Amino acid sequence: MKPYSVNLELFEGPLDLLLYLIKREDMDIRDIPISQITGEYLAAIHLMKELNLEMAGEFLVMASTLLQIKARTLLPKEAEREEDEGPDPRAELVARLLEYQKYKEAAALLARREFDSREVYYRNVLPLFAQEDMTLEATLFDLLDAFRGVLDQAGEEVKELIYEEIPLEQKIREILDLLEGQNCVHFNAIFTARMARRELVVTFLALLELIRLKQVIAAQTDLFGEIRIYRVLAAAESRPDGGDAETPGEGPRGRSVESDG
Amino acid sequence: MDREKVRKVLECLLFVTNRPVGLLELSEIIGETQEDVQSVAEDLESDLSARGSALQLSRVAEGFQLASRDGFGYWVKKLFKDQTTFRLSQSALETLSIIAYKQPITRAEIEEIRGVEVIGVLETLSERKLVKIAGRKESVGRPLLYATTPEFLRQFQLWKISDLPSLEDLAKEAERKRSEGEPVAAEPPGGSDAGPPAPAEGEPRA
Numbered sequence: 001m002k003p004y005s006v007n008l009e010l011f012e013g014p015l016d017l018l019l020y021l022i023k024r025e026d027m028d029i030r031d032i033p034i035s036q037i038t039g040e041y042l043a044a045i046h047l048m049k050e051l052n053l054e055m056a057g058e059f060l061v062m063a064s065t066l067l068q069i070k071a072r073t074l075l076p077k078e079a080e081r082e083e084d085e086g087p088d089p090r091a092e093l094v095a096r097l098l099e100y101q102k103y104k105e106a107a108a109l110l111a112r113r114e115f116d117s118r119e120v121y122y123r124n125v126l127p128l129f130a131q132e133d134m135t136l137e138a139t140l141f142d143l144l145d146a147f148r149g150v151l152d153q154a155g156e157e158v159k160e161l162i163y164e165e166i167p168l169e170q171k172i173r174e175i176l177d178l179l180e181g182q183n184c185v186h187f188n189a190i191f192t193a194r195m196a197r198r199e200l201v202v203t204f205l206a207l208l209e210l211i212r213l214k215q216v217i218a219a220q221t222d223l224f225g226e227i228r229i230y231r232v233l234a235a236a237e238s239r240p241d242g243g244d245a246e247t248p249g250e251g252p253r254g255r256s257v258e259s260d261g
Numbered sequence: 262m263d264r265e266k267v268r269k270v271l272e273c274l275l276f277v278t279n280r281p282v283g284l285l286e287l288s289e290i291i292g293e294t295q296e297d298v299q300s301v302a303e304d305l306e307s308d309l310s311a312r313g314s315a316l317q318l319s320r321v322a323e324g325f326q327l328a329s330r331d332g333f334g335y336w337v338k339k340l341f342k343d344q345t346t347f348r349l350s351q352s353a354l355e356t357l358s359i360i361a362y363k364q365p366i367t368r369a370e371i372e373e374i375r376g377v378e379v380i381g382v383l384e385t386l387s388e389r390k391l392v393k394i395a396g397r398k399e400s401v402g403r404p405l406l407y408a409t410t411p412e413f414l415r416q417f418q419l420w421k422i423s424d425l426p427s428l429e430d431l432a433k434e435a436e437r438k439r440s441e442g443e444p445v446a447a448e449p450p451g452g453s454d455a456g457p458p459a460p461a462e463g464e465p466r467a
Contacts, residue, residue, distance in 0.1 A: 012352065013377025058377055100374055105431040106358035107351065113417045114348065119334040120319065122326060122415065124279040127338050127345045137351065214347060 012140050014062035015100045017044055020141040022097075024224060029097050034073055034090070038066040047144055051201055053208075065089055138218040138227045140208075146187050146227050147204045154193075154200060166199055171206035179216065179231040187218070187227035267293055267301050268308070272327075275305075276316075281324025281415060322414035323421055346389070356382045357391060361413070362428055365395045365406035383407065391416065 012020075021040045022029055045063055048055050069090045118128050138146075175190050190207060191200055207229065210216040217230045262270070270291055274282065287302075288295040302325055306318040319328040329337070338345055349357065356379050359371050371379050386392040395408035409422060419425065426434075 013375060015376040056377055062376070096374075096376070100376065101435075102428045102432050103355055103358050103362070103374060105435045106362060106425075106428060107354035109426070109431060110354050110358055110361075110417055111349075113419075114354075117416075117418045118348075119329070119331045119337075120317075120418070121329040121333070121337050122279070122319070123277075125415075127334065127341050128348050139351070 013056060014059045015097060016139065017041065017059070017141055018062070018097060019101060019104070020139060024145075029101070030094060032094070034066070034070050038070045041066055044141065044144060047148060051205065053205075065093060069093065136220045136223065136225075138220050142220065142224070142227060143187075143204075143208070143211075143218060147200075150188060150191050150200060150204075151197070154195070154197060166202045168202060168206050168209065171203045172210060175203070175206055175210060175229070176215070176231070179229065182231075184228040184230040187229060190229065262291070262293065264301060264304075267291060267297070268305055271298065271301055272305055275318065275325055275327045278326055281319070281322045281326040281411065283324040287325070319418075320420060321418055322411040324411075326415075349385075349389075350382075352377075352379075353382050353385055357386055357409070357413070360386075360392050360407050361409050361422065361425060364408040364422075365398075366408075367398050367404040367406055369404060371407075 018037065018041065021027075021037055021044070022032060025036065025040065027033060027037065042063060045055070045059055048059070072090070114128070121127060178185055178190060191203055195203065207216070207218070211218055215232055217232055218227050219230060220227050271287065274287065274290065284295045284298055288298045291298060293301075302318060309316055309318060315330055315333060316327045317330050319326050352375075355375060356371060359374050360366055363370065363374075368379060368383060371383075383392070387394075390410055390412040392407050392413065393410050395406045397403040398406050413419075414421065
């Protein structure tokens with residue numbers, strides 16, 4: 001069976017996943033409960049594998065690093081000391097996370113500056129497609145978490161009697177149809193109760209593909225808050241080749257989102 | 262040239278240019294000292310604001326350029342309709358900030374920090390002229406080095422790269438906010454402290 005291929009390069013990497021879990025579980029970076037984080041990390045990896053997401057090799061390297069650290073903590077103190085030849089992988093990992101987090105802060109600063117000057121226009125500079133009302137863009141891991149919730153609700157009793165190939169393109173169209181004439185839909189609204197597990201998975205992959213293609217945006221009202229899917233209008237339709245497949249004059253365009261207030 | 266004339270020439274140049282122009286260059290073109298040009302630029306700045314112009318004097322990338330004031334996005338976006346560009350993605354912003362703070366830097370060094378490939382992101386950043394190739398590193402394989410551009414300074418409203426706060430200060434600031442229970446790092450642009458952004462500022466309702 002050929003897996004549906006959704007390229008994750010534009011999404012996050014293993015360090016993002018770790019920082020995400022640390023934040024979600026409210027852990028201290030300098031003192032991560034290694035057994036817990038390894039469990040959470042492997043669960044996330046497992047879901048990504050189940051979805052056949054094209055996972056960067058780095059995710060697996062990180063998994064083995066975590067397992068190695070965990071194994072060390074289980075060793076008696078003396079054995080640990082004897083083995084203590086190379087650098088401490090745990091200290092190394094903490095240093096990497098702290099270092100990476102610094103640049104995440106810097107990226108947040110740049111984002112604020114970009115936002116603050118979004119309406120200052122210069123000659124020959126195209127305006128930014130701003131998402132003024134967007135509070136937080138959901139990360140891949142927020143989406144995975146939300147999707148896990150959907151899968152859990154679906155339960156296992158859904159027996160798939162007919163093996164049916166569902167084209168990703170069909171699901172992509174269905175999501176876009178759902179968004180037709182609306183600003184946004186709730187994440188859960190793209191799934192329906194009668195969908196079999198496989199169909200849920202394809203729907204989720206279609207959503208990721210739409211996000212990657214910048215046709216939709218997944219956003220949250222606050223950290224770990226509920227996720228809504230927004231259709232990207234106007235700017236998304238413009239193609240570098242100038243081809244414009246849009247039918248003109250259908251509803252308001254140009255503004256991607258309205259505040260929900 | 263009398264001062265009034267210098268002011269007009271300066272205003273014209275800063276209107277016509279599509280990149281920030283530095284004091285040295287302006288002083289050579291106009292034929293006045295850098296101090297005089299600087300002082301006239303300040304006049305022009307207050308003048309624009311006094312007459313309620315929609316334009317302002319912008320000081321970015323160690324130069325001057327006229328730019329619009331805030332609050333006209335609604336109409337400007339209509340003018341450019343389908344040509345607006347996207348805001349940078351999270352991974353693009355992270356890669357950009359690594360380059361900004363560690364430049365010149367190789368792709369492998371960026372990937373070492375981010376723990377994930379950045380080929381595609383580097384392409385995007387280059388296309389948008391926010392980073393450029395700044396030579397090769399004299400090490401095995403002589404890999405390309407990347408650095409930020411004046412366009413980067415302009416887009417993020419910086420005079421020079423060293424105007425960015427140090428990473429240590431940023432980390433301390435984040436730590437302080439964290440201990441006060443404020444949202445950090447993932448805080449949205451213009452987020453909580455700015456209050457909800459007025460979405461339709463100056464936007465006609467009908």
